[in-house]
Amino acid sequence: xxxxxxxxxxxxxxxxxxxxxxxxxxxxxxxxxxxxxxxxxxxxxxxxxxxxxxxxxxxxxxxxxxxxxxxxxxxxxxxxxxxxxxxxxxxxxxxxxxxxxxxxxxxxxxxxxxxxxxxxxxxxxxxxxxxxxxxxxxxxxxxxxxxxxxxxxxxxxxxxxxxxxxxxxxxxxxxxxxxxxxxxxxxxxxxxxxxxxxxxxxxxxxxxxxxxxxxxxxxxxxxxxxxxxxxxxxxxxxxxxxxxxxxxxxxxxxxxxxxxxxxxxxxxxxxxxxxxxxxxxxxxxxxxxxxxxxxxxxxxxxxxxxxxxxxxxxxxxxxxxxxxxxxxxxxxxxxxxxxxxxxxxxxxxxxxxxxxxxxxxxxxxxxxxxxxxxxxxxxxxxxxxxxxxxxxxxxxxxxxxxxxxxxxxxxxxxxxxxxxxx
Numbered sequence: 040x041x042x043x044x045x046x047x048x049x050x051x052x053x054x055x056x057x058x059x060x061x062x063x064x065x066x067x068x069x070x071x072x073x074x075x076x077x078x079x080x081x082x083x084x085x086x087x088x089x090x091x092x093x094x095x096x097x098x099x100x101x102x103x104x105x106x107x108x109x110x111x112x113x114x115x116x117x118x119x120x121x122x123x124x125x126x127x128x129x130x131x132x133x134x135x136x137x138x139x140x141x142x143x144x145x146x147x148x149x150x151x152x153x154x155x156x157x158x159x160x161x162x163x164x165x166x167x168x169x170x171x172x173x174x175x176x177x178x179x180x181x182x183x184x185x186x187x188x189x190x191x192x193x194x195x196x197x198x199x200x201x202x203x204x205x206x207x208x209x210x211x212x213x214x215x216x217x218x219x220x221x222x223x224x225x226x227x228x229x230x231x232x233x234x235x236x237x238x239x240x241x242x243x244x245x246x247x248x249x250x251x252x253x254x255x256x257x258x259x260x261x262x263x264x265x266x267x268x269x270x271x272x273x274x275x276x277x278x279x280x281x282x283x284x285x286x287x288x289x290x291x292x293x294x295x296x297x298x299x300x301x302x303x304x305x306x307x308x309x310x311x312x313x314x315x316x317x318x319x320x321x322x323x324x325x326x327x328x329x330x331x332x333x334x335x336x337x338x339x340x341x342x343x344x345x346x347x348x349x350x351x352x353x354x355x356x357x358x359x360x361x362x363x364x365x366x367x368x369x370x371x372x373x374x375x376x377x378x379x380x381x382x383x384x385x386x387x388x389x390x391x392x393x394x395x396x397x398x399x400x401x402x403x404x405x406x407x408x409x410x411x412x413x414x415x416x417x418x419x420x421x422x423x424x425x426x427x428x429x430x431x432x433x434x435x436x437x438x439x440x441x442x443x444x445x446x447x448x449x450x451x452x453x454x455x456x457x458x459x460x461x
Contacts, residue, residue, distance in 0.1 A: 042091050044113035046106050049080050049369050056080050057239045058104045058112065063095045069115060076112070077365070081243030083372060084333065084365030093117040102165060103236060143169035143231055151176060166233070240334045251396050256432035259391040262444045264451045266407050266422045269293050272454060284349035290404075291327065292351040294379055296457045297450035298402060299323045299344045302377060305443045307435045308400040309376050317434060326375035326395060327355055330385075331362040337395060338367055339375045383407065389425045399434045402447070403427035 046056055059077035063069055074086040075095065093115045100112040140148070140155055144167045148155060151172075158175045160167040237245070251257065273288050280288040302309040302323055310319045323344045326337040338358040340351060361367050377399075380392045383406040392403035405425045412421050428444045450456045 040117045041096060042093070042115045042117055043111045044075065044087065044090070044115060046078070046108050046110050046112060047085075047087065048108050049078075049083075049085055053080050053108065053369060055105055055107050055239070056085070058100050058102050058106065059084060060102055061098060065095055065098055067095050069093060069095055075115075079239050079333070080369060081239040083240070083336065083367040083369050085369075089115055091115060091117045105239070139166040139234060141166055141168055141231065141233070144172045147172040147176075169231075238333065240336075244334055247396060248393055251393050254396065255394060257394065257429055258432050258437070258440070259427050259429045260437070260440050260444055261389070261425060261427050262448050263423050263425050264448045265412070266290075266424050266451065268452055268454055270407075270422055280349070284353070286349065286352045286356055288348070289352055289355070291355055291379065291381065292348040293451060293454055293457070294381075294402070294404060294447070295325055295327075295340065295343055295346075295351050296348065297447045298325060298377060298379060300450060300457065301443050301446040303344075304446060305435075305439050307439055308430060308443055310399055310434055311376075311397040312399075312431075312434060313397070320376050322376070324374050324376045326378035326398075327358060328378060328380035329359055329362045331365070331367075333365060336362050336367055336372060337375060337378055338362070338371045339373070341374075378402070379404065383424065389427070391427055392429050394429055394431060399431040400440075400443075401429050402444075403429070 049056065057079040059079045061076045063075050069075055069089040069092065071090070071092045072088045075089050076087045078085040078087055095113060096116040097114040098112070099114070100106055100110075104112075106112055139162070141162070144155075147153070147169060153172065153175070155167055158167060158171055161171055162168040269290060273290075277288055280286075306319050306321075307317075309323065310317050312318075322342055325340045325343040327340060328335060328337050340346065340354055343351065346354070358367065358371075375395065375398060378392075378395050378401040380401060381404040382390050382392075383404050387405050388408070389405055390403055392401045394401045403426065405427070407422045407424045409420050410423045411418050412423065413419075414421070426444060426447065428440055430440045
């Protein structure tokens with residue numbers, strides 16, 4: 040019996056997915072619930088397991104293809120004998136058709152009269168590279184012919200032109216002038232281009248960033264925080280905290296709790312516009328921006344006001360690990376009332392973050408640097424961090440935004456406020 044492998048419904052508002060990578064080939068045995076193919080959505084990656092045990096009979100959609108929810112992408116033959124798969128594999132399988140042929144490879148194919156389908160593509164995403172064609176040519180002709188019939192090796196200088204008796208041993212004047220005035224040739228390797236289709240998640244990021252720029256009235260205000268108190272707390276309790284809670288005490292938990300307290304005081308920054316209404320939320324779902332190999336994702340700490348510092352750190356560590364492994368689930372990215380983005384981990388000193396619609400604010404954190412500052416009439420060296428708040432001026436007034444960021448500064452510089460809620 041043949042079972043269809045269909046694209047499942049990944050979650051709300053997702054209408055299409057992209058085939059990331061098939062983990063099985065046609066003719067191979069698969070077990071029930073074994074992951075057969077990885078899928079990419081505009082929010083996260085998903086694994087599609089086999090509904091039954093059997094043999095992967097047919098792959099209908101290749102890597103990189105875009106598919107609608109519910110579309111059939113493969114077939115699994117449940118009745119096929121496990122012994123049939125090795126027999127099918129005994130015969131050499133045809134090489135997969137290259138997804139993309141690089142320009143340099145295309146030129147070599149034309150020069151040597153070769154077909155792309157006859158050459159194994161080793162480039163990322165099924166690209167056929169110049170090196171793949173050269174490798175194929177070398178295998179077909181291990182020794183170059185000699186004499187007048189020798190072919191020109193790709194990239195080598197053309198053979199010297201034999202002077203004709205009529206020119207007295209010199210090239211024709213017009214040819215000589217053309218050669219003299221010709222610009223120096225650039226190596227082909229310096230002129231290559233890669234054309235890569237945008238992943239769904241990258242397309243979604245682009246759409247939302249453009250949407251924020253076009254629909255919101257964005258302004259950014261800046262401040263700086265003295266990190267001495269938080270650094271001192273981390274140094275004093277780091278080992279006991281990790282021993283008790285099984286996770287490191289970082290900076291993000293302090294900023295998350297500080298943001299919650301500031302949002303309580305300035306609810307407009309936790310609100311959003313819906314049509315002609317402003318929706319004020321009395322809960323705090325804080326998005327934490329995390330960079331992954333697939334792009335930026337913003338998983339959400341639900342009801343962050345109810346979480347302890349340890350719970351915040353555990354969830355952020357879990358998000359970071361699963362984001363790198365492409366295991367973040369779409370529901371974990373939905374919603375969010377406010378976002379925190381920490382570019383400081385990559386060395387950013389100052390930036391203007393962009394809000395994640397329909398939110399009204401985003402807090403940008405930056406690198407901690409020792410700088411001279413004035414304290415009680417004295418110049419001292421302190422670990423300082425620049426902070427930035429980008430806000431939607433349609434909802435948030437300038438005074439609220441500036442005071443909000445000042446409130447976070449005060450809480451970070453006196454972290455006991457988090458416990459006392461003052």
